[in-house]
Amino acid sequence: MSASAPCPLCAGEGGQLLWRQTEYRVVRVSGAEAEDFPGFYRVIWNAHVSEWTDLTEAEQRLCMRALNGVERAVRSHLQPTKVNLASLGNVVPHLHWHVVARYDWDSRFPAPLWVPAHQPVPAQRLAEVRERLAGCDAAIASGVF
């Protein structure tokens, strides 16, 4: 992103919108980023702030309630080996949390999802997770917060 490019999380939703309130929204990531990680959600703060400690304590609590709700939906519906949480923002410095269902059979496990793939993805396993996405999305969209 060049310095003059508009922030993509100000200009767009950043994924498939599941829940929105004044302060934040929850999206599911689709497309290439989610190809090997179907259970990939984001909690995105609506205002353009960069760091977690740019939020007030009350704002953090709100955001954390959403993060918890998404993690609980992911654990309950997608039953991952591990949930990964991360707020990086090096490329897009607009506060957003990644919530990603990881499996011991996924293409990067146990490495972080951003490294190159080191094993093939078992198509059947991936399909099983994709089948459960609608339930997870519905739990989030019904407001688990």
Add this chain to the structure above:
Amino acid sequence: MSASAPCPLCAGEGGQLLWRQTEYRVVRVSGAEAEDFPGFYRVIWNAHVSEWTDLTEAEQRLCMRALNGVERAVRSHLQPTKVNLASLGNVVPHLHWHVVARYDWDSRFPAPLWVPAHQPVPAQRLAEVRERLAGCDAAIASGVF
């Protein structure tokens, strides 16, 4: 880590200990992991739990207060381009948060720190950050929480 190996965050501190209280501790990461990232801290929950939502709301607040304190110390003393926060735990499923000072000149920027290096590290810049570590460590060790 094999299934029979003891958890390294139960068996050891997980870094250079800066602050400990009953529920959690804060360490600075040293050695190979921190070679390119001198401003690399961890907030480690002392009890062996795996996921963020395994904590009660009160426990999360405690842990978040520490995470905020470390992030503030890092921002103030190390003045990074961006702070990266992550709770992954795929290799060591014992709840711990990474708090990492990232710089636009670091070996992986803007990629996540776990990918292979794509640019050489300017030794002078790295040395400047290392010089400021003592101040950041002292702020954390004096209890910024």
